[in-house]
Amino acid sequence: MRGPGRGHVGRRVVAIANPLPTETSRGAHDAFIAADVGGTHVRIGLVRGSGDAGTPVHVLEYRKYACAEHAGLGDIVQDFLAHLSLDHGRVTRGVIASAGYALEDGTVITNNLPWRLSLADLRTRLGFDDVRLVNDFEAVAHAAAQVDASQVLQLTGPAIAPARGPTLILGPGTGLGAAVWIPVGARAVVLATEAGQAALTAGNALEMALLAEMLKTRTHVPVEHALSGPGLLNLHAALCAVRGAAPSGYTHPGQVTAAALSGEDPLARESLDVFCGLLGSVVGDMALLYGVQGGVYLAGGILPRIRDFLINSSFVARFLNKGTMREALERIPVKLVEHGQLGVVGAAKWYLEQQQED
Structure with missing residues (x-):
């Protein structure tokens, strides 16, 4: 769903957790x-x-x-x-x-x-x-619903879901990952998906033009070809072609977001706006496809970097723009998770649960 090294050039690490005392007993509490x-x-x-x-x-x-x-x-x-x-x-x-x-x-x-x-x-x-x-987003799903309230940003919907039901965890990074957390009695199961490989659909004339531009070089345009870090570059390149502008020369999605947020490049800003609108539409589609009731968590990837832009974009309007299903979507909390260790914690939680079942 998401995922880029050649030789060992050097070590770049960021240590951010305080060590805790170790335990001497073997078993579930071993490191x-x-x-x-x-x-x-x-x-x-x-x-x-x-x-x-x-x-x-x-x-x-x-x-x-x-x-x-x-x-x-x-x-x-x-x-x-x-x-x-x-x-x-x-x-x-x-x-x-x-x-x-x-x-x-x-x-x-x-x-x-x-x-x-x-x-x-x-x-x-x-x-x-x-x-x-x-699966990476299966791991995130095991942790997302348990993050502290201070680590999430409410985008739309009620603070607490009115019903206990499937929860969607989704995030654009190097690719687009998605998983569904499904409560079953006192436990839960997680459905890992390859939603990022599903076909991208357009919701307006500009998006149809961009999709047509992308189809010139490939027969299948997956969702993550637009909704990911590299996808933002693809969107910008397609938008330049549609607008008759010279290629920007951007080689990293961070360059597009920086130019968009600073206001120095109108096409970069429009690309980011298209990105947020498409994301809202795709998330709304997935919420309906998977029968989501427990909420949507947007996890990791590039979204925390464009947090304020996302809030003021068309994301929510496009999420809700599903005809007669708008009322149902209005009842679903949608939150941005800002927990850097989410995948690690979720993988560990999954592993501990697997051990209990062995």
Whole structure:
């Protein structure tokens, strides 16, 4: 769903969590690795179960790595373990949250990673007893509904969902990821999706022109071809062509957002506006497709960087613009989650639940 490294150029990490005391007992409370592997960054934590249903995961140490600066995930995990600030004992287990499909041999097929990801190779290289894979947005879904209220921004709908039901977690990053959290009795199941590969649809004349421009070079335009970091670049390039303007030369989505937010490039600003409108329409479609009642969480990716722009964009209007279903969508809370460790915490929570079922 989302996900870009050649040789190890250097180590760029950000440590943001305070270490907690270790425990000596083995089992569910042992420290283990949880990594959220995206196309641009790998977020990795040393975590352990807490035994507390309200806060089931403690993050002992946490760092963020740039994918392009490392030859593979094995290098990143080894570097992380080598630079732990405290001795947490021997680490022998791990869980990896990543987009894509896992083959029987443990190799992961994904559109957006810059290097091969193999659980078997990782287990052998690190000497781990157990390494498991979970879909990246499935992991986020396990954590999103439990973030503190101070870490979310309400975009539309009531503060609390009027009904307990499926919850959609979605986010544009290097690709577009989406998962659905479905309550089943006292537990829940999570439906991982490849929604980012569904066909992009247009909602107005400009979007139809942009889609037609994109179809000149490909027979299938997936949602994430427009709604992702690279997708923003694609939108801007298509908009330049539709408007008869010279290509901008932008090579990174951050350049488009910076030019849009500063007001120095009207086409960049229009591209970002189209991005937000399309996002609202797609999220509304998914809410209807999956029967969402419990809420929508927009997680991670580029959205926190355009937070204020998103609030003032056509996102909400397009989300609600579903004909007779508007009234139903008005009852769904839509929130922007601003928790950098969400994928790591969710992967760890999923792993602990898997252990309980083993």
